[in-house]
Amino acid sequence: MLHQRSFRKAGANCTTGSIYQKSREYDVLDKKKTVTALRAGEDRAILLGLGMVILSVMMYFVLGITILRSYSDRVWTDETSCTVVNSTIACDVNCSYGCGTECRRSSRYPCLQVFVSLNSSGKVVRLLHNEETQDSNPECFYVPKCRKDYAATHVVVQNISERLKSQHTVQCFVDPTDRMDSAILTQIYGRVAVFHSLFWPTCTLIGGTIIIAMVKLTQYLSIMCERVDRIKR
Template sequence: MFIWTSGRSSSSYRPDERRNFYQKIKDHDLLDKRKTVTALKAGEDRAILLGLAMMVCSIMMYFLLGITLLRSYMQSVWTEETQCTLMNASITETFNCSFSCGPDCWKISQYPCLQVYVNLNSSGQKVLLYHTEETMKVNSECSYIPRCGKNYEESLSLVSIIMENFRKHQHFPCFYDPEGNQKNVILTKLYSSDVLFHSLFWPTCMMLGGIVIVAMVKLTQYLSLLCERIQRINR
């Protein structure tokens, strides 16, 4: 008959040894719980930092868009769209411009001035058409201003193509000032409502994402504390 003699059953322990044995098991469980709580706390801290970083980035993007895109959009007076009919498109003269040829290096060149006059269908007035709002600020005498470069022939060829496109398409949409402060019209708005919406969409998503992350972490912490209190009461 085989007898196991090397081990000891739990009933063979003395009371103090049995107490120490269960205390070690309890301490081991407490250590595991503390490690788990520490790991969860570190993960929660990282999640909160991520949420706060997303909110800070979205606020900075709102600020940058507010002083650039939104400001230009609000200052634009060409808000109403109508139909324009071409009356005359011609290259009138040339203007001097400067372009960069390297660090601290600038050279003088020229560009042709294209003037496009249209008939505003809403009022019947003959007005000068500008490409965008910025075109009038750069040179109020030209409807389109090409990029300044060292090759004048390339600029002239580009402007000639644009002039011929206007002559082919006699009717096209344009924007005018309904208040009548600006007598001219523009062909394209730099910042339309669609551009404004798409520019503000992603910062808004980032802001909402950061708020959701922080709120979920705080909700998880609150539920954990609530469960712990309930367990203490039940004990």
């Protein structure tokens, strides 16, 4: 009887020990799966952060050789008040527009000439719409897109002329060195354009840096917690 009781106790202890061991093995496996999943998520977060940082650097590079360079090379920098002296359609200018693959047709657009008097100096200069007008046709205030319908283009240019006459006085930008005998109405590469062009790359750079920093901080805290647990054991 004594041997049978001892055998039963031993069997019960073995059964309890095996159940405890299996439970512990399951806990270890679950912990390993959790750690693996966390590491995979951390790796993806770091890759996302690095991708955002690299993208922002590329955007800075592109903007540096386009908008920022044009901003630094701009000529019409001083803003002043201008009085419209004359705003008339002087002549028609020939142009061409696309009508399909390797197809070009000729048309024309009205050339609006606007002269203004600089209130700061009294000098009369030609007024242009923006910096690109100087390169397209410096004789005309506005160079519209070449279209087949000349009448529609003429109406647009005529409306611009009437609006300038009604305003009489406008804000314009001039060359402080007097190298250019013209003024422009609006700046393409002004401070506002530079701000808007740099805003999103900066946000992307900051966001990517924060993601990487948060992941590294989480990893550091996890290592510290494991060290504390080992010391307590």
